[in-house]
Amino acid sequence: MNESTSNRNLQSSFEDRFKALLTATSDVVYSVSPDWGLIYELDGHGFLQDDREATKDWKLRNVYLEDHDILDAAIARAIATKTVFHLEHRVKRTDGTIGWTSSRAVPILAEDGQIREWFGLASDITERKLAEESLKESREILEQQKRTYETITAGTPDLMYVFDLGYRFTYANRALLEMWGKTWDEAVGKGLLENGYEPWHAEMHEREINSIKATGKPVRGEVSFPHATLGIRLYDYILNPVFDEHGEVVAVSGTTRDVTDRDQWERQLKESAERLQAINEEFAAVNEELSASNEQILAVNQSLSEANEDILSAQQTIQEGKLALSQAIEAANFGTWYIHSQTREFITDARLKELFGYYPNEPLSIEQAIAQITEEYREFVSNKLENAIYNNGDYDVSYPVIGLHDNRLRWLRAIGNLIADASGAFSSFTGVVMDITEQKMDEIRKNDFMGMVSHELKTPLTSLSAYLQLLGMRSKNIQDETSLRAISQAIKQTKRMSDMINGFLEFSRLEAAKIILKHAPFDIADLIYEAKEEALMLYGTHKFIFEPVDSQIVNADRVKLGQVIANLVGNAVKYSRPESTVQISCVACNEEVKVSVKDEGLGMKRDELDKIFARFYRVDTNSLIAGFGIGLYVSSEIVKLHHGEIWAESEIGKGSVFSFTFPL
Numbered sequence: 001m002n003e004s005t006s007n008r009n010l011q012s013s014f015e016d017r018f019k020a021l022l023t024a025t026s027d028v029v030y031s032v033s034p035d036w037g038l039i040y041e042l043d044g045h046g047f048l049q050d051d052r053e054a055t056k057d058w059k060l061r062n063v064y065l066e067d068h069d070i071l072d073a074a075i076a077r078a079i080a081t082k083t084v085f086h087l088e089h090r091v092k093r094t095d096g097t098i099g100w101t102s103s104r105a106v107p108i109l110a111e112d113g114q115i116r117e118w119f120g121l122a123s124d125i126t127e128r129k130l131a132e133e134s135l136k137e138s139r140e141i142l143e144q145q146k147r148t149y150e151t152i153t154a155g156t157p158d159l160m161y162v163f164d165l166g167y168r169f170t171y172a173n174r175a176l177l178e179m180w181g182k183t184w185d186e187a188v189g190k191g192l193l194e195n196g197y198e199p200w201h202a203e204m205h206e207r208e209i210n211s212i213k214a215t216g217k218p219v220r221g222e223v224s225f226p227h228a229t230l231g232i233r234l235y236d237y238i239l240n241p242v243f244d245e246h247g248e249v250v251a252v253s254g255t256t257r258d259v260t261d262r263d264q265w266e267r268q269l270k271e272s273a274e275r276l277q278a279i280n281e282e283f284a285a286v287n288e289e290l291s292a293s294n295e296q297i298l299a300v301n302q303s304l305s306e307a308n309e310d311i312l313s314a315q316q317t318i319q320e321g322k323l324a325l326s327q328a329i330e331a332a333n334f335g336t337w338y339i340h341s342q343t344r345e346f347i348t349d350a351r352l353k354e355l356f357g358y359y360p361n362e363p364l365s366i367e368q369a370i371a372q373i374t375e376e377y378r379e380f381v382s383n384k385l386e387n388a389i390y391n392n393g394d395y396d397v398s399y400p401v402i403g404l405h406d407n408r409l410r411w412l413r414a415i416g417n418l419i420a421d422a423s424g425a426f427s428s429f430t431g432v433v434m435d436i437t438e439q440k441m442d443e444i445r446k447n448d449f450m451g452m453v454s455h456e457l458k459t460p461l462t463s464l465s466a467y468l469q470l471l472g473m474r475s476k477n478i479q480d481e482t483s484l485r486a487i488s489q490a491i492k493q494t495k496r497m498s499d500m501i502n503g504f505l506e507f508s509r510l511e512a513a514k515i516i517l518k519h520a521p522f523d524i525a526d527l528i529y530e531a532k533e534e535a536l537m538l539y540g541t542h543k544f545i546f547e548p549v550d551s552q553i554v555n556a557d558r559v560k561l562g563q564v565i566a567n568l569v570g571n572a573v574k575y576s577r578p579e580s581t582v583q584i585s586c587v588a589c590n591e592e593v594k595v596s597v598k599d600e601g602l603g604m605k606r607d608e609l610d611k612i613f614a615r616f617y618r619v620d621t622n623s624l625i626a627g628f629g630i631g632l633y634v635s636s637e638i639v640k641l642h643h644g645e646i647w648a649e650s651e652i653g654k655g656s657v658f659s660f661t662f663p664l
């Protein structure tokens with residue numbers, strides 16, 4: 001075969017093979033005019049409409065209207081550069097739907113370098129494009145979701161994260177990254193240890209992830225570990241399984257919350273609750289106490305109101321008593337008075353004035369009243385009154401008064417009572433006066449009778465004792481011992497009788513206020529000596545100790561003081577056993593004389609000691625011993641008239657000491 005033949009052959013075989021390739025390809029095959037105005041041939045391969053004839057409106061027919069611009073631009077670029085045209089664009093498919101094509105065309109150049117035609121292939125890439133678009137869409141949705149989650153998880157202070165089953169973090173929110181001090185890229189995809197967890201902590205979460213994987217159940221716990229900046233914190237966390245569509249656990253999501261503050265609040269809350277409880281309990285206790293004291297107050301109130309009632313009834317009783325008293329005073333015909341201690345105001349009733357011989361409406365002063373008292377009693381009563389008002393002394397006095405107008409003698413008894421005013425500034429001296437003239441006259445008559453009898457008895461007794469003395473002397477002379485003993489006994493008895501009668505006489509004189517002291521100087525030692533002689537003569541039953549007495553001249557009534565000593569010695573003998581000792585002492589010191597008589601006798605109870613000096617008073621237990629109860633009375637009156645004092649000291653069963661003093 002020659003060269004041209006072989007070339008032709010080669011040529012024809014190339015065209016055949018080309019045609020075969022075009023037939024075999026599934027792509028659209030087209031050829032267009034140099035300016036792309038006409039399409040000469042288009043094999044749509046069922047994808048696009050075939051164009052067997054040269055067509056001008058190929059673009060309208062085949063290309064999606066909105067892609068015309070990019071197509072035109074790509075064509076212009078390819079024509080200008082005479083380079084391969086390539087564009088992916090949308091087309092109208094034979095079935096009327098929109099498809100995608102990837103179109104490539106190469107320029108076929110003439111010998112002069114001008115474009116003769118464009119020859120191209122367009123493949124159907126609809127499926128790929130749709131897939132790409134849906135992928136893009138999904139990506140966008142995913143991105144969107146991620147952004148949404150990111151926004152949510154970034155906004156919370158809670159730590160949020162996701163583990164895969166290999167314990168690696170596949171997600172960590174901003175708070176967690178900040179806590180770690182890491183970026184996303186540094187942390188995500190890493191395990192717990194790599195993210196700085198302590199081994200025990202990492203192991204704990206790995207165990208929990210295993211458990212969630214096995215059970216599909218969430219795990220909740222609390223853990224304490226150091227925060228990058230805040231120090232040791234307490235965290236509450238919950239790990240949840242993430243399931244796939246088959247219900248298999250594919251991941252574990254977690255949320256961790258810092259509960260340090262909550263824990264503190266809870267603790268504080270608990271403490272406050274406890275404090276509140278304690279306060280409540282205290283309140284309850286206080287309340288109880290309050291109610292108890294309330295009850296007490298109530299009880300006190302009740303007692304108060306009862307006491308008030310008592311006071312009221314007492315006041316009523318007092319009122320009634322006062323009434324009764326005033327009635328009694330009226331009935332008893334008492335006179336009453338009132339004296340103001342400061343102003344000496346003297347208020348009396350009509351009866352008192354009457355008792356002093358005044359007319360009922362006549363004014364009467366204290367001084368005027370006192371002036372009506374008989375002379376021998378006036379000073380005594382006046383002193384008693386002043387002493388009662390200003391020294392709260394006792395005031396129970398009896399005295400004779402000569403009435404001013406009626407000139408009548410009345411014996412009055414006045415009893416007064418001093419009451420200090422609440423202010424303390426003054427006192428009220430009030431009292432009653434009663435007419436005791438009748439009793440007094442009776443007493444005086446009895447007293448006079450006693451005095452008269454004593455006096456009458458005294459005269460024959462004096463002669464009797466004179467005769468006895470005479471007989472005694474004669475018996476002594478003729479040495480008639482028997483007569484002498486009998487006469488000496490008779491003398492003793494006469495002496496005792498005369499002492500007794502003297503006592504009565506003194507008593508009746510005292511009552512009639514007729515005792516008059518006869519003061520004269522004498523030596524007290526002499527008086528004691530006489531008392532000794534008499535005692536030794538009278539009382540042979542007892543032992544006597546007369547202490548030595550210094551000579552001392554005193555000015556006093558010798559006879560009456562002798563009577564006092566004789567009386568005390570007589571009592572000492574009378575109220576003690578025979579053979580016991582009676583001791584007499586007399587000392588002068590401190591401007592006074594003190595005489596004491598001591599016995600070893602019966603003694604007395606302490607409360608008797610003051611009473612025995614009252615007239616007619618006798619101690620009950622001594623009633624078997626004869627006596628009249630006037631000896632100590634007369635003695636004390638005599639001592640008082642000497643401005644002295646008399647008193648007794650005694651112990652029952654042991655003895656007594658009677659002492660009296662009088663000034664030198």
Ligand code: ADP
Nearest residue numbers: 571572575612618619622627628629630631632
């Ligand atoms: P009387 O005549 O009863 O002795 P007095 O006035 O002398 O009267 O004495 C009064 C009372 O004092 C006596 O009754 C007696 O109880 C008591 N008394 C007086 N002296 C003594 C004394 N030395 N020892 C015990 N009691 C005495």
